[in-house]
Amino acid sequence: MKPVIALVGRPNVGKSTLFNRLTKTRDAIVADFAGLTRDRHYGNGRAGSREYIVIDTGGFEPDAGSGIFKEMAKQTRQAVAEADVVIFVVDAREGLSAQDHDIANELRRLGKPCLLAANKAEGMASSARLVDFYELGFGEVYAVSAAHGQGVRELVELALEPLNLPEPEDDEDVDAESRPIRLAVAGRPNVGKSTLINTWLGEERLVAFDMPGTTRDAITVPFERNGQRFELIDTAGLRRKGKVFEAIEKFSVVKTLQAIESANVVLLLLDATQGVTDQDAHIAGYALESGRAVVIAINKWDAVDSYQREQVNRQIESRLPFLKFASLHFISATKRQGLGPVWQAIVQAHRAANRKMSTPVLTRLLLEAVQFQAPKKSGMYRPKLRYAHQGGMNPPVIIIHGNSLEHVTDAYRRFLEGRFRKEFDLVGTPLRIEFKTSHNPFAEKNG
Template sequence: MKPTLVLVGRPNVGKSTLFNRLTKTRDAIVADLPGLTRDRHYGHGKVGSKPYLVVDTGGFEPLAKDGIFHEMARQTEQAIAEADAVVFVVDGRVGITAQDKEIANKLRKLERPVLVAVNKAEGMKHTVVAADFYELGLGEPFPVSATHGDGVRDLVEMALADFPEPDEDDAKDETPRVAIVGRPNVGKSTLINALMGEERVIAFDMPGTTRDAIFVDFERNGRKYTLIDTAGLRRRGKVFEAVEKFSVVKTLQSIEDANVVVLVLDADQDISDQDAHIAGFVVESGRSLVVAVNKWDSLDAYRRERIKVDLEHKLKFLSFATFHYISALKGLGLEKLFTSVDRAYAAAMAKLPTPKLTRVLLDAVARQAPPRHGGIFRPKLRYAHQGGSNPPLIVIHGNALDSLPESYRRYLEHTFREVFKLQGTPLRVQFNTSHNPFATKEVRKIGNPRDTFYKNREKKS
């Protein structure tokens, strides 16, 4: 098992910057704004031969009794309970604050190592910047610079000193990545918590509670997944705060990094154009898709029928996706939802053998031949092979394929999807047309060799 390092501290001391340094990523949003991180954010790192798991937490305000800061404090306390070692991050340029002392009082009661990282120490004399922090009673402070990397390696080596070298078979397995996306306040975080069976991310009755993309390792029925909780996506004209703009970018990146996307819709609200825009981006990204219509338990029969009609009208381009009607708050419909997630992942990663693809193609052509182009010649489809996965790409070779009508392309796509059971994933079909090597401009310039012979003969005479 990898040891877990948890970063703790008051707001705006540089925990997310240190998280990015430790994981060698830009996974955590960093901006000069306090309270930007709210949920636990997990990442993987390695120093020397020792891998570790690092957890970024929101600004810790242990005295908060209600509101979002109380929820953030609960998340931090849960992370501390999971920790093998705690890194208490303080601001070396500001010095000790009353809030630092409150946090230190809690950390001194722990039965696990606590290291004090005095951040923003670049350009300062280390003995001077560290001196004040001995007052916290947590041992020797470590001056570091998360921005420049100064002292960070020594800090991590000290945190991991008592942990053994990892076994060779501890390599991280590739697991399906499932992104939960949708508009603000549709129940994405509630769905994550229902699947986990614990309050893993903050679910608060306020739009915009989730700001970053939160990665959660998750196991269901013996299979491992990585769930990605994302910030709600609003229309571009409604996005004003710089933080929210960062959140939108992180959500779009999460969609592209995922294998399967669960689009969460709110049954209490009408299906909006923004829902269709989000679904369209998922399809353009080529990601498998499952649609979860949340809060279904609160609707009467008439309203349910109206929602289904609305879905069929506004999201008809999602004919390949499976729709589920769930209640994340009550845990209804989640088993079938994840069955569809598994099916969509299998379809996205499916291996399509060339002989079978070609047989399916030729059978489809035999049932319905492509129409003649201009009433003169008929495109000829010769063979097919797989060109990629996630999403599946089928490459078809033949002659004059650029003249195939869109309706015939859809017919072939439907045939492949039906035969190979590619439910839940977009399917790309690419046509590669063979060209006649004798139909080049150079050959046309030369013309008929026999005509050239007679012209030369006339000149000589």
């Protein structure tokens, strides 16, 4: 599981700038629960070969009594609870403030490992002003500049170092067919994840047991169905109660993100009575970004009328157009309706994600596609697609070689994707196509 770093501090100290620097993007996965006034932002970061999740929080006022600042403080405390380590960000230019002291006291009370980062410290590494921050009692003060990237990499490495993270398992040599399918059931609170999981555990008469987690309290539930082994990765708060698993509806964004990262297949569970929300789209987007195979299940289908069903179908087309590759199923977890086809789709998506595609077949398909419809000319250049080969699995990656491939349009990429998907039956998995242009040794001479 990826470790989690939370950025905490008072307003305007540069937390969001540091977040963007760590994630190398200006985008964020937003936990937009109903009723929240200020949201926590989640993103992926990487330090060398080590990946992590970073959480950006709003300005922290621990003693806020009511209103928006109380909600923001609540969100920050939740982020700290989800984190493995906290980076406490202060403003090196403005110096130490009383609010910094309040935040320091609160962080000590919460008891998470914490590093103190003095931001906006470009040119101030040896400034006497930084000495004041030692009063906060967190030991070393690390001078950084999020805007310029100074000291940021060293800060993250120091944050990750004491976590004793296990190295990623190298299981490429093990046949994917012989390993259990790791399945994450992801979705908003109250869509029926726990009900579905309990139905599975009861219906299949499974023997379930705890498997040790890594740095967090993650739980996987191994079980077998029709000879196929699965590992259900906890996103709904499974806890042992005696010898029986009791599913408690407990939503943690980090838990969901980590479960998606650890899975082979994600079952995206939607609520027919609520429709497709922005939060559903965020979870779906993260699954796609992670390259996971996806199956969509609409729960509580028995509880809606024909008009609502039509609305849900329209919302899926408009809000989840990027998941057209995923199969769609309508179920009722409480009445155990429609669950069989879901299992079949999960196995099919896993096989598609690990499909082996031979170079001769890929190249033949590519040349046939070009013959059927050549790519458009762009100015003086017309892309020439010469051959293709597989560049990876889970998700499948197809690498196409040729000349002037930077001019291939998105529409033509989708055209090629459709041809490859149809030939290899790639239902339920993302497909990534990469273009590699050959270097022309005469280009410079001709210039």
